[in-house]
Every structure is written in C-alpha cells, then in structure tokens.
Amino acid sequence: MSYQSDFSRQQFLGDDSERILRETRVTIVGLGGGGSHIAQQLAHLGVGHIRLIDPQRIDASNLNRLIGATAQDVEQETPKVEIAQRLIKGIRPWVKVEMAQSEWQAAASLIKDTHVLFGCVDGYMQRSYLEAAARRYCLPYIDIGMDVTKLEERHYAVAGQMIVSLPGRPCMRCLGFLTQQRLDQEEDDYGDAGINPQVVWTNGTLASLAVGAFVRLVCPWAPFKYDYEWLELDGNSQQVTSSRQPDYMPKHPCTHYNQCDVGDPFFRWKTI
Numbered sequence: 209m210s211y212q213s214d215f216s217r218q219q220f221l222g223d224d225s226e227r228i229l230r231e232t233r234v235t236i237v238g239l240g241g242g243g244s245h246i247a248q249q250l251a252h253l254g255v256g257h258i259r260l261i262d263p264q265r266i267d268a269s270n271l272n273r274l275i276g277a278t279a280q281d282v283e284q285e286t287p288k289v290e291i292a293q294r295l296i297k298g299i300r301p302w303v304k305v306e307m308a309q310s311e312w313q314a315a316a317s318l319i320k321d322t323h324v325l326f327g328c329v330d331g332y333m334q335r336s337y338l339e340a341a342a343r344r345y346c347l348p349y350i351d352i353g354m355d356v357t358k359l360e361e362r363h364y365a366v367a368g369q370m371i372v373s374l375p376g377r378p379c380m381r382c383l384g385f386l387t388q389q390r391l392d393q394e395e396d397d398y399g400d401a402g403i404n405p406q407v408v409w410t411n412g413t414l415a416s417l418a419v420g421a422f423v424r425l426v427c428p429w430a431p432f433k434y435d436y437e438w439l440e441l442d443g444n445s446q447q448v449t450s451s452r453q454p455d456y457m458p459k460h461p462c463t464h465y466n467q468c469d470v471g472d473p474f475f476r477w478k479t480i
C-alpha cells in the first residue's frame with residue numbers, strides 16, 4: 209500500500225493538499241481522550257509524520273474515551289503512545305510515527321522541528337509550559353481541554369475550549385485564558401483535584417475543532433487568517449462559539465514571550 213490511496217473526497221482542501229499533508233510533521237502531547245481522537249483524524253487526513261508523546265499507560269478508567277484502546281490493552285497496561293501508533297498504522301501504514309513514552313520536556317527532539325504542536329494536557333500550568341515551548345520553537349500551538357463543574361445535585365456543566373496560539377501573536381495569557389488567578393488556584397489545589405471527568409463525545413468535538421484549525425493552517429482550502437482562535441464549547445447546549453473574553457483584554461503586542469527568546473528552552477527539573 210502506498211500514500212497514493214484515494215484522497216479524492218478531500219481534494220477540495222487544495223490541489224497540493226495531499227502532498228502538503230504527507231510532508232507535514234505534527235506532534236501531539238497527551239494521548240488520552242482528546243489526543244487519541246486527533247491522532248486518528250490526522251491519520252485519516254493523510255498527515256505523513258506524526259509524533260506522539262505521553263508518559264502514561266492505559267488503565268480501566270481510560271476506556272470510556274481513549275480511541276483505539278481495547279480491553280486487552282487495559283489488561284496489558286499498554287502505553288498510550290503505542291495504542292495511538294497502532295491506530296495510525298492501522299489506517300495508513302506508511303505514516304512515519306515517532307513516539308516517546310515520557311514527559312514532553314524529555315522529548316524535545318520530537319517537538320523542535322515539528323510544524324504544528326497539539327497540546328492535550330491537563331491543567332493550566334502544563335498548558336502554560338507547553339505554550340512557552342511552542343513560542344521558543346516558533347510553532348503554532350493548538351490547545352484543547354474540557355472541564356466539568358457541578359451546578360447542583362445531579363446537574364453538571366460540561367465545557368471545553370480549543371485555542372490556536374501563533375508565534376508573535378496573542379498568547380493564551382494575552383487572550384485572558386491563562387490568568388495568574390487560575391494558575392495560582394491550580395497550584396493550591398494540586399494533589400486534591402480528584403478525578404478529572406472526561407467523556408468521549410466532548411473530547412471528540414474539541415479534537416475535531418483542533419484538526420479543523422490545523423487543516424486551515426496548512427492547506428489552501430480556507431486559509432487561517434486570524435491572529436488567534438478561541439472557540440468555546442458549551443457541552444450542555446452543544447454549542448460552539450468564539451470566546452468574548454479577548455474583547456475585554458488590552459490590545460497590544462504580546463509582552464509574555466519575547467520574539468528574540470527562541471531556541472532550546474531551559475527546563476528546571478524537579479528532583480525527588
């Protein structure tokens with residue numbers, strides 16, 4: 209089998225889109241509920257180089273949403289990156305898959321020269337660090353995440369976001385998504401966060417929005433003309449809207465990341 213498989217149904221993405229996608233390098237950090245959906249969609253699209261980073265192995269609580277996972281994987285505690293690799297190769301065996309079963313900070317070689325970085329990580333702090341790395345390497349960064357908040361007895365609000373953060377453009381702090389208050393709160397709650405609720409369809413919706421943003425970034429079909437994108441998903445009413453939050457933020461060039469601060473970042477390792 210070769211990459212000359214039939215892409216006729218997505219030719220509208222652009223005359224050259226098949227080659228572009230085949231030559232594009234993409235890195236996904238976090239291969240859980242969101243990342244596994246993205247991996248699957250990138251394989252279907254025909255992205256030729258997919259890098260996978262996640263330190264975790266599957267457990268039974270992941271099976272409600274981890275695309276490609278099986279009951280046998282749970283028994284064998286298969287690493288999540290291996291499940292994603294198998295999923296991708298099953299769809300398009302010619303895709304070059306590289307993976308690291310480690311924290312992303314220890315797999316910089318899979319991030320540095322990628323074309324687009326997807327972040328599917330938990331917590332504001334992790335997002336902040338990953339966006340900083342993306343800025344260092346001048347990479348477009350696409351972030352997804354979801355949250356469940358208890359409203360009253362037996363009622364919950366399900367929400368999520370998809371944010372595109374581009375080098376030299378407003379970052380997630382400029383946009384008002386990453387606030388010091390949120391980062392501080394998370395630090396205070398650390399270790400007491402309990403179960404992180406996730407469901408397959410919300411993960412799938414957010415992953416699809418992220419892949420849609422990616423295709424607009426790399427293919428001629430509908431060029432990505434924005435400085436950023438922040439879409440909010442209201443999981444209860446099932447509506448996706450552009451966030452209004454950036455409208456209330458000061459408008460000036462990003463002061464959080466200096467465009468001269470590029471190259472290998474310095475990580476402060478916590479030693480135990």
Ligand SMILES: [Zn+2]
Nearest residue numbers: 379382462464
């Ligand atoms: Zn900024």
